[in-house]
Amino acid sequence: PSKFMNRFSEKDGKLKLQFNHGTTTLAFKFQHGVIVAVDSRCTAGKYIDTQYFKKVIEINPYLLGTMSGSAADCVYWERVLAQHCRIYKLRNKEQITVSAASKLLSNMLAGYRGMGLSIGSMICGWDKKGPGLYYVDENGTRLSGNMFSTGSGHSYAYGVMDSGHRYDLTLPEAYDLAQRAIYHATHRDAYSGGTVNMYHVKQDGWIKVSQEDVGELYQKYLKERQ
Amino acid sequence: MAARYDRAITVFSPDGHLFQVEYAQEAVKKGSTAVGIRGKDIVVLGVEKKSVAKLQEERTVRKICALDEHVCMAFAGLTADARIVINRARVECQSHRLTVEDPVTVEYITRYIATLKQRYTQSNGRRPFGISALIVGFDYDGTPRLYQTDPSGTYHAWKSNAIGRSAKTVREFLEKNYTEEAIATDNDAIKLAIKALLEVVQSGGKNIELAVIRRSQPLKILESKEIETLVAEIEKEKEEEAEKKKQKKAT
Numbered sequence: 001p002s003k004f005m006n007r008f009s010e011k012d013g014k015l016k017l018q019f020n021h022g023t024t025t026l027a028f029k030f031q032h033g034v035i036v037a038v039d040s041r042c043t044a045g046k047y048i049d050t051q052y053f054k055k056v057i058e059i060n061p062y063l064l065g066t067m068s069g070s071a072a073d074c075v076y077w078e079r080v081l082a083q084h085c086r087i088y089k090l091r092n093k094e095q096i097t098v099s100a101a102s103k104l105l106s107n108m109l110a111g112y113r114g115m116g117l118s119i120g121s122m123i124c125g126w127d128k129k130g131p132g133l134y135y136v137d138e139n140g141t142r143l144s145g146n147m148f149s150t151g152s153g154h155s156y157a158y159g160v161m162d163s164g165h166r167y168d169l170t171l172p173e174a175y176d177l178a179q180r181a182i183y184h185a186t187h188r189d190a191y192s193g194g195t196v197n198m199y200h201v202k203q204d205g206w207i208k209v210s211q212e213d214v215g216e217l218y219q220k221y222l223k224e225r226q
Numbered sequence: 227m228a229a230r231y232d233r234a235i236t237v238f239s240p241d242g243h244l245f246q247v248e249y250a251q252e253a254v255k256k257g258s259t260a261v262g263i264r265g266k267d268i269v270v271l272g273v274e275k276k277s278v279a280k281l282q283e284e285r286t287v288r289k290i291c292a293l294d295e296h297v298c299m300a301f302a303g304l305t306a307d308a309r310i311v312i313n314r315a316r317v318e319c320q321s322h323r324l325t326v327e328d329p330v331t332v333e334y335i336t337r338y339i340a341t342l343k344q345r346y347t348q349s350n351g352r353r354p355f356g357i358s359a360l361i362v363g364f365d366y367d368g369t370p371r372l373y374q375t376d377p378s379g380t381y382h383a384w385k386s387n388a389i390g391r392s393a394k395t396v397r398e399f400l401e402k403n404y405t406e407e408a409i410a411t412d413n414d415a416i417k418l419a420i421k422a423l424l425e426v427v428q429s430g431g432k433n434i435e436l437a438v439i440r441r442s443q444p445l446k447i448l449e450s451k452e453i454e455t456l457v458a459e460i461e462k463e464k465e466e467e468a469e470k471k472k473q474k475k476a477t
Contacts, residue, residue, distance in 0.1 A: 092331070
C-alpha cells in the first residue's frame with residue numbers, strides 16, 4: 001500500500017493527488033430539506049488569510065453553492081454559474097433545476113480540466129423535483145447524493161454526520177448535527193476554523209440559520225460534557 | 227467571390243416589408259393543409275395527405291414527425307426545408323435532455339425553431355425556410371400545448387389552428403366549432419380534427435393522416451382503418467343532425 005500511495009504524493013509526479021485544501025464544508029438532505037454548513041477560515045499555505053470568509057454563495061433565493069479548494073476559482077466560477085442561472089430564468093420563465101445548474105457548472109469546469117482549477121463545490125436547492133444536492137469538482141465529477149462533505153476537514157465532518165444522520169431528523173436536531181460536524185472538523189483540522197455558517201434550504205427558498213464562532217461552540221460543547 | 231454573398235437576400239423594402247419572408251409565407255399557403263387541436267388530455271395533429279402515386283410506397287412521405295417522445299410537429303410548405311428544421315429540432319431536444327436533465331418544454335423547442343427561422347431571415351446569402359409548423363405536446367407538468375411558427379420566426383400559442391392551403395376555411399370552421407364541450411373527451415378532439423380537415427380535403431378518410439399524443443404516452447399515428455371508422459361515425463352524426471333539422475322544419 002505504501003508504495004502505491006507514494007506514487008500519488010511524489011512531487012511533480014504525474015499521479016500527484018490533489019487534496020482539496022483549507023476548508024470543511026458539508027451538506028445533507030433530510031425530511032425538511034437540505035442543511036448546508038461551512039467553516040470560514042481562508043488560508044494561504046500556513047498563513048491564515050481571514051477567519052471570516054463566506055464559503056457559501058447565494059446563487060438565487062433557492063439555490064446555494066458551497067466552496068472549497070481555491071478561493072479565487074470558486075468565487076469566480078460560481079458567480080458565472082449565477083449569471084447563467086439568471087439568464088435561464090429570464091429565457092424560460094421558470095427557475096432552473098438544481099440538476100441543470102450543477103450540470104452547467106460541471107460542464108464549464110470540464111472544459112478546463114487538467115489546467116489546474118481547484119473547486120469542490122456542492123450545489124444545493126429545492127426545485128420542482130424536490131430537494132436537490134449535487135457535488136461538483138474540478139475534474140468534472142458530478143454526483144447526486146444525500147450527504148456530502150468536502151475540504152481538508154471532510155473526514156472529520158463525515159465521522160460526526162454519519163453517526164448522527166437520519167432522514168427523519170427534527171429541525172433542531174439537524175441544525176445541531178451540522179454545526180457539531182463542522183465544529184469537530186475545525187477542532188482537529190488546522191486549515192478549518194473561524195465561524196460555522198449554516199443555511200437551511202426549504203421548499204420556498206433558503207434561510208441563513210446561524211453564524212457561530214467556533215471558540216464559543218467549544219465552550220458550549222465543553223459545558224455539555226460536564 | 228465572397229463579396230457577392232455579403233448582401234443579405236432578405237432586405238427591407240421601402241415600405242418596411244421583408245418580401246422574401248412574405249414570399250415564403252406564400253409558399254406555405256401552397257402546401258397541404260395541417261390542423262392542430264389542443265384537448266384536455268390529448269393533442270391532435272391532422273394533415274391532408276396528397277394522393278400517392280401507384281408505384282410509390284406510402285410511408286416515405288410522412289408529414290407528422292416526432293421531435294421527442296412527448297413533442298411532435300406537422301408542417302405546411304416545402305418538405306425539404308422542413309426536414310432540415312426537424313433534424314435540428316430533434317438534436318436540440320436531446321441536447322437539452324443532456325445539459326438540463328429534463329425533457330424540453332413545448333415552448334422551448336418552439337422558441338428554438340422560431341429563433342432558427344429568424345436567423346435565416348437575417349443571414350448572408352440564405353433564404354428563409356418555406357414552412358410553417360404546428361408543434362404539439364405535453365410539458366413535464368402535464369399541460370398540453372399547441373404552438374404555431376411561421377417563416378418570419380414568430381410563434382404563438384393556440385387552442386387550435388390550421389396552416390397551409392385553405393387554412394382560412396379550416397380556421398373559420400374551428401372558430402365556430404371549438405368549444406369546451408367539443409373537446410371534452412379525447413375522441414371528441416380527434417373527431418373535431420377530422421371534421422375540420424373534411425371541410426377542405428377532397429375524398430374523405432383516405433387523404434387524412436392523423437396523429438395524437440396522450441399525456442405520458444408517446445406519439446401515435448392512427449391507422450387508416452381507425453380513421454375510416456371515425457369518418458364513418460362523423461358521417462352518421464351529420465346525417466342524424468340533418469334528419470333532426472328536417473323534422474324541426476316539418477313541425
